[in-house]
Amino acid sequence: MERDRQEAVVWRNRALAIFDRISLPVAVCDVHGAVLLANPAMAAECGTAPGRLRGRNVLELFRPQEATQVERIARALRLRHRSRYQVSVRWQADGAERYGELMADPVSDSVEATPMLLVMLRVQGEREAPRQARVRVAPVEAHILALLAGGATTARAARETGLSADGVTYHLRRLSARWQAANRTELVARAYALGVLAAGVWPPAATGAE
Template identity: 50%
Template sequence: MREDRMDCGELRWDSAPDGLPATHSPVPDSAAAVFWRNRATGLFDRIPLPAAFCKADGTILRANPALAAEWGELAGSLRGRSALSLFHPESRDQLRSIAEAIRLHRRSRYPVAVHWTTESGVERRGDVSVELVDDTSTDEPNLLVIVRVTEEEPTEPAVPGDTLEDTEVRILALTANGATAAQIASAVGLTADGVNYHLKQLSHRWGVSGKAALVARAYVEGILAADAWPPTPAG
């Protein structure tokens, strides 16, 4: 009696003893499943648009760094929070449509107009695309949420003496010292996307482009100490 095994992508088929036709179902290849799960997770984290997987009630199961950067947090810290605590729908009728779709297991995509306030106090408006995803008709579906910003309230340019947050000052000092976004993120407790978001907002406020110009402006404004090395906050 022998057993032959043939690998075929993610599945394996075991032949029956003595050459008899196999009657059982394909056996999943656990190694391949782990590989593709990790691959999918990596791609999800790299989506430039804010996105999250949620339970049917809106509880966040996984958020990508772009979503967490809106609130200056790590992606893992959003797990377990309600999406409705982050985004405020313009109309409750749209939520009722989604609730009805969940009840009837309708696999479709639903737009929801929302507004929210970022970690730096910027008011944004956008569209949240909510798509129902499930494996069977009996399971409660999960929700794939993708955010597209459609409107952002303009931020007034900074004037001499403009006060920055402690986190922004630390980011500027580390940037002046040549640290990468990943190194800065580790030092201040943000993601690399969160650090880049702060740098982008500061560039917008000061009307400059590039890290060199941003650091130079920080010295001119007296935010960084002109007589200290490595770069440190003034005062």
């Protein structure tokens, strides 16, 4: 009995090693679509690590293009039908919208047992996501944001820009309201995300202003 258990562990480890090396994106999900296990190729399509996919719903990661496909599959699984199911999906990866098919095979040790789903992703193509136009701000606002990103206080920002402390605060409040930023940390993060501040540059600098 102990020998059988050890052999089972060995084969399980071998299977997991093969699972991780498969170039095709593959995941094992429960019958509701929650990810139990994902290989690196599947995680790469989601821009994350395999462990971070655990518990995520595969149909939230890959959006179905037709709701009726999902409904038909749900009915078939409730009736314990054992077929390969396909869902046309879309998702974002590397700045582009990709599209393809999820193929799900119910698997279990017996016909009576609740199946798990072996899910494979077939990428069929991609469309480049439209580029977001860079947000432009007034030169003094860009200067203030760059100073804040470098750790400057309100007083220092006032000295550097020739404004009063109240003047600096006015511009920060104006930008915070415009970008719906809750605090200065979020305001600086938004400035980078919107292209107002140049990425990978130190000391922080604006990309351009008008």
